[in-house]
Amino acid sequence: MTLEAAPTHTWPLAQPRRRVPRAFTPADVAAFDAICEPASLRYVLTPGSTTTNAADYPLAREVASNIPIYDAADLRHLGPEARDAAMGELHDVLLTGPGVYVVRDAVPAAIVDRATAALERIIKREEGTGSGGGDHFAAPGHNSRVWNAFGKHAAEDPASFAAYYANGVLALCFESWLGEAWAVTAQVNVVRPGGRAQIVHRDYHLGFQSPATTSRVPYLSQLASQLLTLQGAVAHTDMPLESGPTLLLPYSQTYGPGYEAYSVPAFQDVFAKRSVQLPLRKGDALFFNPALFHAAGSNTTADLHRAANLLQVSAAWGKPMESVDRAKVLLDVWDELVATWRDGSLSHADKDALVAACCDGYSFPTNLDKDPPPKDGYCPAPMLDVVRCALGRGANKVEAAELLAQLAEKRRA
Incomplete structure (x- = not known):
């Protein structure tokens, strides 16, 4: 049995490394x-x-x-x-x-x-x-x-x-x-x-x-x-x-x-x-x-x-230009949220859009000592998940305020 010579390839990594420029060339x-x-x-x-x-x-x-x-x-x-x-x-x-x-x-x-x-x-x-x-x-x-x-x-x-x-x-x-x-x-x-x-x-x-x-x-x-x-x-x-x-x-x-x-x-x-x-x-x-x-x-x-x-x-990983107190927004409109969540006149997409607009949907930044990742995942629950659960069980405004205060305390440095 005769073994054929392995084909010769020139891999990109074998080429001299080309440095990617850090800055733009002058505008044209x-x-x-x-x-x-x-x-x-x-x-x-x-x-x-x-x-x-x-x-x-x-x-x-x-x-x-x-x-x-x-x-x-x-x-x-x-x-x-x-x-x-x-x-x-x-x-x-x-x-x-x-x-x-x-x-x-x-x-x-x-x-x-x-x-x-x-x-x-x-x-x-x-x-x-x-x-x-x-x-x-x-x-x-x-x-x-x-x-x-x-x-x-x-x-x-x-x-x-x-x-x-x-x-x-x-x-x-x-x-x-x-x-x-x-x-x-x-x-x-x-x-x-x-x-x-x-x-x-x-x-x-x-x-x-x-x-x-x-x-x-x-x-x-x-x-x-x-x-x-x-x-x-x-x-x-x-x-x-x-x-x-x-x-x-x-x-x-x-x-x-x-x-x-x-x-x-x-x-x-x-x-x-x-x-x-x-x-x-x-x-x-x-x-x-x-x-x-x-x-x-x-x-x-x-x-x-x-x-x-x-x-x-x-985007979740970008800094917004304005700071919004989303906990206050949620409490201001909580009664509307509860009614909307139960109201069959709106589509699921419209209801979810409203809740997502009111909430912080990202888990970070947080205090990982007080708000550690769950055993079955990498990210603590964001405000959006907490609020969806609360709406699902029909929490009133007082209960919502307590949940949001607990979440804020966990995230506080």
Whole structure:
């Protein structure tokens, strides 16, 4: 028997090791312009065309200005396989697609109106005391901003809060980008007639840092940053183009050095040349990758106060921009939660969306001396699991308060 010689392979590990650079090379405005030109074939993350092909997004009703438009009715009541497929499509839109999509009628207009009435009371009180918030990227005095509108809404009107966030379509959008255990925060923004456009920017995390700070962040961490947050907005008024809906630059999120480049005038010029706007109706939702170049537009109307609930949703392992006292939110809306849990009029997806929005769905950080991993697993029970069990057995508000206090004590350092 003759043994054949073993084939010779050149394994990658046998090659001289190539050091991965820590920082981006200097930004190239010509490459950025080519990425964002609708007919371009230049791309950064994966090969492909920067013209949105409707066939790539079969769940979308249409494509307008390179942006897929979905209808909430098509995203409700999906079975497990269809739901996974929908999440895959939405994820692809944000990662290597245009980076932005719209969901028509994401929140029913009647529910939006109830929430708007509660939020307007909050705005009036805060402006009466001089405590109303400013904006990150717009001149002061041109809008009304409510920080932590999520917690304030729950305290102001638990019923309308519960109706608003018992929304499986919103939860589907959140999970598609961030996975489970997402954490939602919300800020209300009202732009008055005459309000000027924002400066073009990227969003949280690195979009809120100075260029000097960002340049010291390794480029792989810059790319990873966009995966930690989902930016969204629910229109609380109709938003015709003259009211200044958000200016968007499709595919700009695929440009790697964008967190360092968006403040450079030459890149701002590309944005001014290539950005698009879509009119929105009350109840429509807009979702986009935080790395997308964007800016709220100028409100040139005489009498339309453009209002939106800005949703900033964080992955379990990202730090949210706002701190929310979720135990207080839970107790503020506990009676609504109990009624919703028992109410057969809502789908399981809508009920679960409401509870998930109110809770911390992640086990960490915690004090592992007092809150050790269970014998059959690695993670202590998160607030979400504790609350689901309490709702399942019909706990009242007093019992819920005691459970939440015990959980807080276990997690306290």
